[in-house]
Amino acid sequence: MRRTLLLALALAATPALAQANPQIANPQIDYPAFQQLTASVAPERAARLLAFDRFKAEAAKPGVLLLDARSKDAFAAGHIAGAVNLPLTDFTADSLAAVIGANPDRPILIYCNNNFANNRAPVPMKSRALALNIQTFINLVGYGYPNVWELGDVIDFDDPAVGWVKAAG
Numbered sequence: 001m002r003r004t005l006l007l008a009l010a011l012a013a014t015p016a017l018a019q020a021n022p023q024i025a026n027p028q029i030d031y032p033a034f035q036q037l038t039a040s041v042a043p044e045r046a047a048r049l050l051a052f053d054r055f056k057a058e059a060a061k062p063g064v065l066l067l068d069a070r071s072k073d074a075f076a077a078g079h080i081a082g083a084v085n086l087p088l089t090d091f092t093a094d095s096l097a098a099v100i101g102a103n104p105d106r107p108i109l110i111y112c113n114n115n116f117a118n119n120r121a122p123v124p125m126k127s128r129a130l131a132l133n134i135q136t137f138i139n140l141v142g143y144g145y146p147n148v149w150e151l152g153d154v155i156d157f158d159d160p161a162v163g164w165v166k167a168a169g
Helices: 002-018 031-047 052-059 072-077 093-100 132-142
Strands: 065-068 078-080 108-111 148-151 164-166
Touching: 031 132, 052 108, 052 148, 065 078, 065 093, 072 078, 108 132, 132 148
Parallel strands: 065 108, 108 148
Antiparallel strands: 078 164
16 A cells, blocks of 8 residues: 555656756756767777786786775775775765876776676676766766776686685674
């Protein structure tokens, strides 16, 4: 009964939401620019997917940043050794500059939950269309960091070759 009532209320509210004022524009949000950025980044991202062996070799090079954009809690629960955490929700020009440094061309390697076959904490799989790698890549390029590379493989974090750092405890 409660579920039916909630559904009826949601459906009743839908026409009011559909009539929202299209004239209201927040000058701090530019969706068309986001669409343009996403379209322009797509071919570049497709060319920047790395197999796991190459990803690990690149991560071992001096000056390369291995960036984990998952939440602080997820990162603390486990991550690839050597990774630095800056949650995507904390990306700003200043926070990125503080983590990446003064060189905008610094190589940046990224990975996310959807790179792991385990599908359990701390890396439960996300919706494929909403995988964190996608937003992270777009945001890094959009903030002026063109040298982003992404783990393209699906790996098992229990594999010792991954170098997974588990939470203490």
